[in-house]
Structure formats: structure tokens, C-alpha cells
Amino acid sequence: MATPRSVFDAAELRAHFNDAGINPQFLPSIWKYVLQNPGCELDDIPDLPSAAYPLLRSKFKALTSTVHSVFHSTDGVTTKLLIRLQNGALVEAVIMTYDTRLGKYGGKPRPGGPRSTLCISSQVGCKMGCKFCATGTMGFKSNLTSGEIVEQLVHASRLSNIRNVVFMGMGEPLNNYTVLVEAVRVMTGSPFQLSTKKITVSTVGIIHAINKLHNDLPGLNLAVSLHAPVQDIRCQIMPSARAFPLEKLMTALQLYQKNSQQKIFIEYIMLDGVNDEEQHAHQLGKLLETFQVVVNLIPFNPIGSFSQFRTSSEQKVSEFQKILRGTYNIRTTVRKQMGQDISGACGQLVVNQPDKRSHVNTGLLPDIEDLHI
Secondary structure (H helix, E strand, C coil), X not given: CCCCEECCCHHHHHHHHHHCCCCHHHHHHHHHHHHHCCCCCHHHCCXXXXXXXXXXXXXXXXXXXXXXXXXXXXXXXXEEEEEXXXXXXXXXXXXXXXXXXXXXXXXEECCCCEEEEEECCCEEECCCCCCCCHHHHHCEEEECCHHHHHHHHHHHHCCCCEEEEEECCCCCHHHHHHHHHHHHHHHHCCCCCCCHHHEEEEXXXXXXXXXXXXXXXXXXXXXXXXXXXXXXXXXXXXXXXXXXXXXXXXXXXXXXXXXXXXXXXXXXXXXXXXXXCHHHHHHHHHHHCCCCEEEEEEECCCCCCCCCCCEXXXXXXXXXXXHHHHCCCCEEEECCCCCHHHCCCCCCCCCCCCCCCCCCCCCCECCHHHECC
């Protein structure tokens, strides 16, 4: 028998329903039932046409993945889910809880309260090989299906009220493009009802995919892992950059911004002595001054004892931020360290069991999008 697919594999389920003459309008009610009834069998779903049940039984499973383990950081802000796929591979998803009241809006604290962002994986491993990233050291194993991507949201939704999704987990999302688009369309429909404005896809800069993104998923947020202001430094730390020259990438981003009329998030990892000097800040400022961007400076998270990089000092990060803001008037935030003690922080996602190091209690943190500067 063929391996059963997830009912959250929308294209697959829709195709089977169409072939059997069953109206695909039943898909959201199937998803809603599975979401609200952990451990249910597909036969339990009420009010479907009778022909749907044998089809679901023979070809699909309510969930193809299981939560293998859950790690909570000692600061209470980050939860890492280790999810086992049906082929036995493990992927990671990370829930980060923020407090909107800690952000400022028009000089006043924002209304609201705690809310959660889910960091999702799109591949097992990654073929981009960025030298500062733990996932890159795994190499590429396989693409996830759209069902396996959506199931990360299903598992997380049972632990927390997820309002934002960022594709910043394991893998390069735009290298799994068709599946990504399908998964996002499921997340923005019933029963999840996420707004595309609350979904961010992060890429090293796959140019041909960026060129299609706005048409396929209008309103989505794009984040670009730039990490260097010039091509040669970028190639040193991100081998995949050779295939996507900086000049061509910036042209693609210009077009994307013109069509989407949305700001672009620029991710920039701070590596001591590599890309964090004043000259680099000026080069980055000049590169981005014609764009509407938010630059997010990311203090490097060490990835075990084998790391060839060091974290930039707080003073260097602060100087870098001052130059971008002061000289180039570019909105610049510094990413808060979250989940380092459970290896759930940026660039640390690699399938290993975290150790139990202690972590400073920082309480709830402001979200990137709440830092109005």
C-alpha cells in the first residue's frame, strides 16, 4: 500500500475528491475537526458524503507526524517542538511568545497581551550550507510535503494561540516553492485564518522564486538573509551566494518592492571581525538606502564548540545600528536572544537533544514588528 498522505496535503486531497466526484468544499471542515480533536480517526469526522470515508481511510491520515518531544526554555518564552515525520526524520518548530504591550505604537504602549509566533521548517536539513548556521551543517535530506508543513502549525496550535508564522526554521523555503505556496494558502484559509500580513518567508535570495512570489502570495512578508553588504564576504560565509550575485538579487528585490509596495525585512547576522565593522555598516546603508526596509541585526548564536565565528560585542552591534539609523535613516532593530538554552535560537536548529543549561530570565519580549523606531 502506498504511504498515506496527510489530510492537510491540500492539492492531494482536492485531487482525490475531484476524481471521486466529491465537492472539495468539505476540506476546511475536515481540517477543523482534526485541529479540534487530537487523536481522532478520519471516520469520526461528521457530515461528509458517504463516498469520502473509504477514500480518506485508504489514502490519508489525520496527521502523518507526531510530536516526539517538547523543550521549554527556562525564560518561559520559547518552546521547541521536535516533530517526527512518518519516514522517521525529525524536524524542529519553535514557538516564541511575545507581549505586544512591551512594544510602542505612536509613543504609547500597544494594546493586547501575550501572543505567539511559530517558526516553521520547510525542509529536513538545508543545501545552502551557510557556515554560521547549524542546519547548514546537516546537509540536505529532503523536502517536506505541504501537509508536513501545515502539521507543524496544527501541533503548535494545540500548545499556544499562534498569530504569526515565520518560515525561518530548517531549510530554504523557496527551494521547496510549490509546496510552500500550497501550505501558506491552507494557513490563510479556514480553519486557521492567518492573515498573509502575519506570515513571513525568509530566503537566502533565490532570485527566480522571488520573482514569482508576489503573484502567488500577495501580501506575504519577505525577509532576506543578506548577512553581508558585498558579494565576496557573502560568498565566504554563504556558499550559495555564488549562484545569486548580490547585484542581481538587489534588482529582483527592487522589482518585488515595486510590485508589492511592501517593506522588505533584511536579516544580518553579526559576526565578529567578518561583517560588523563601521565600513560594512556604511556599505550596507548605501546598498539599501533606496529601499523601504527594516534591518534586523542578529547577534550570532554559537553552534557548539566547532564554530569558526565569534559573536560581535554589544558595542559593535550598537555602533552598526547607529550608523544605519543615523546616517542612512534605515529602521534597524536588534534581534533579542531567545531559546538559546534549548538550541531554538536563530541558526541553531539542527536535530539534536538540547542540554539543560540555565538561561537568564527575560520574561516576555517585544516582537520585531512592534519595535516602532
